[in-house]
Amino acid sequence: MKKYFLTSAQIALILVYLVIFAGAFVRLTGSGMGCPDWPKCFGYYIPPTEQQELLFAAGKEYDKGQVIIKEEALLVAKNDFTSKTSFDSTNWEKYTKHDYAIFNPIHTWVEYINRLLGALAGIACVITFILSFGYRKENKKLILLTFLICVLMGFQAWLGKTVVDSVLNPFKITTHMLAALLIVALQLIVIYTVKKHNKTLVFNQKFNWILAGALGLTIIQIVLGTTVREHVDIVSETGAPEIMWLQNPTIAFYIHRSFSIIVLLTNLYLFYLNRKLTLGFNKINWVIIILFIEIISGILMYYFAFPFGTQTIHVVLATLLFGVQFYTILESNNKKMLF
Structure with a gap:
C-alpha cells in the first residue's frame, strides 16, 4: 500500500487542480447552470x-x-x-x-465535464485514504489527514449542489473556492510528509515570517478577486459588452488592484533574501514567475476588455501561487533542516 500512496496522493492533487481549472472555465463561459x-x-x-x-x-x-x-x-x-x-x-x-x-448544449457539457472531474478527484482521494492505512503503524496522522480530505471533498460536492440550487449565489461560490484551497493545503501536507527530501535548506526565521505573511496576502487577494468577479458576473448578466464590465467597479476592485503591488513587493523581497542568504528555496522562483503572469493577465482583463481565457488563467494561477507558497512554508518548517 505504501508503494502507491505517494503517486495516488499526487494524482489526487492534480485532479483537484483540474477541477479548479474546470470550475474557472465554467464561470468564464457562464456555464454554471448548464x-x-x-x-x-x-x-x-x-x-x-x-x-x-x-x-x-x-x-x-x-x-x-x-x-x-x-x-x-x-x-x-x-x-x-x-x-x-x-x-x-x-x-x-x-x-x-x-x-x-x-x-445550452455547450454550457451543459462544460458543467458536466466539471462534475466528472470532481467525481474523479473524489475517487482519487478515497483511494489515497485507503492506501494511507499502509502507514497506520508509523504515521497515523496520514490516515486522519486523508480522511479529512475525503470529508472536505464531500462537502465540496454538497456545496456545488447548493450553488446550483441557489442559481450561483456569489457568497457560496467564494466559499467553494476557499474550501478548494483548504483541500489543496491538506493534500500538500500529505505529499510533503511522505516524500523524500534530499535537499539541504537553511532555516531563517525572518524569511519564514515574511513567507507566512506572503501566503496570507495571497489568500486576501483571492478573496478580493472573487468579490471583483462577483461584480463582473452581475454586470455581464445584463448583456453588457466586456469593455463595460469594469467601467464602474466597486471599491473592492481598487483595493484588489493596489494590493497586488504589496503582494509583488513582498515576494520580491523573499526572492532577494533567498538569493542573498543562499537559503535554497528554489520554489520562490516559481512564485515570482507565477506572480508576473498573474499581473499580466489582470492588466489584460482591465485594459483589453477581458480577452478570452484571461479570467480562467487569472483564477488558476492564483491557486497555483497559493499551492507553491504553502509547500515552501512546509519546506521552511522542516525539522531536519540546518539551524
Missing part, C-alpha cells in the same frame, strides 16, 4: 446534446426523475412511465428548487 439539477444533469447521468431530447414526446419511455422543459419550466417525472399521445400533467411535477429552465 446542468440545472444535481447530481444528475437534466435528470440524465449522461446529459442530452440537443434541446429536442428535453421536449415532451408521445410514446416515449420516461424514467423517474427525468427532466423536460415545457412552457419555460422544468418538469420532473414522478415515476417511470410511457407517455401517451397527449401531455398528461399528472405524470409530472414542477422542479421547485429554482426556476432556471434554459438549455
Whole structure:
C-alpha cells in the first residue's frame, strides 16, 4: 500500500487542480447552470446534446426523475412511465428548487465535464485514504489527514449542489473556492510528509515570517478577486459588452488592484533574501514567475476588455501561487533542516 500512496496522493492533487481549472472555465463561459439539477444533469447521468431530447414526446419511455422543459419550466417525472399521445400533467411535477429552465448544449457539457472531474478527484482521494492505512503503524496522522480530505471533498460536492440550487449565489461560490484551497493545503501536507527530501535548506526565521505573511496576502487577494468577479458576473448578466464590465467597479476592485503591488513587493523581497542568504528555496522562483503572469493577465482583463481565457488563467494561477507558497512554508518548517 505504501508503494502507491505517494503517486495516488499526487494524482489526487492534480485532479483537484483540474477541477479548479474546470470550475474557472465554467464561470468564464457562464456555464454554471448548464446542468440545472444535481447530481444528475437534466435528470440524465449522461446529459442530452440537443434541446429536442428535453421536449415532451408521445410514446416515449420516461424514467423517474427525468427532466423536460415545457412552457419555460422544468418538469420532473414522478415515476417511470410511457407517455401517451397527449401531455398528461399528472405524470409530472414542477422542479421547485429554482426556476432556471434554459438549455445550452455547450454550457451543459462544460458543467458536466466539471462534475466528472470532481467525481474523479473524489475517487482519487478515497483511494489515497485507503492506501494511507499502509502507514497506520508509523504515521497515523496520514490516515486522519486523508480522511479529512475525503470529508472536505464531500462537502465540496454538497456545496456545488447548493450553488446550483441557489442559481450561483456569489457568497457560496467564494466559499467553494476557499474550501478548494483548504483541500489543496491538506493534500500538500500529505505529499510533503511522505516524500523524500534530499535537499539541504537553511532555516531563517525572518524569511519564514515574511513567507507566512506572503501566503496570507495571497489568500486576501483571492478573496478580493472573487468579490471583483462577483461584480463582473452581475454586470455581464445584463448583456453588457466586456469593455463595460469594469467601467464602474466597486471599491473592492481598487483595493484588489493596489494590493497586488504589496503582494509583488513582498515576494520580491523573499526572492532577494533567498538569493542573498543562499537559503535554497528554489520554489520562490516559481512564485515570482507565477506572480508576473498573474499581473499580466489582470492588466489584460482591465485594459483589453477581458480577452478570452484571461479570467480562467487569472483564477488558476492564483491557486497555483497559493499551492507553491504553502509547500515552501512546509519546506521552511522542516525539522531536519540546518539551524
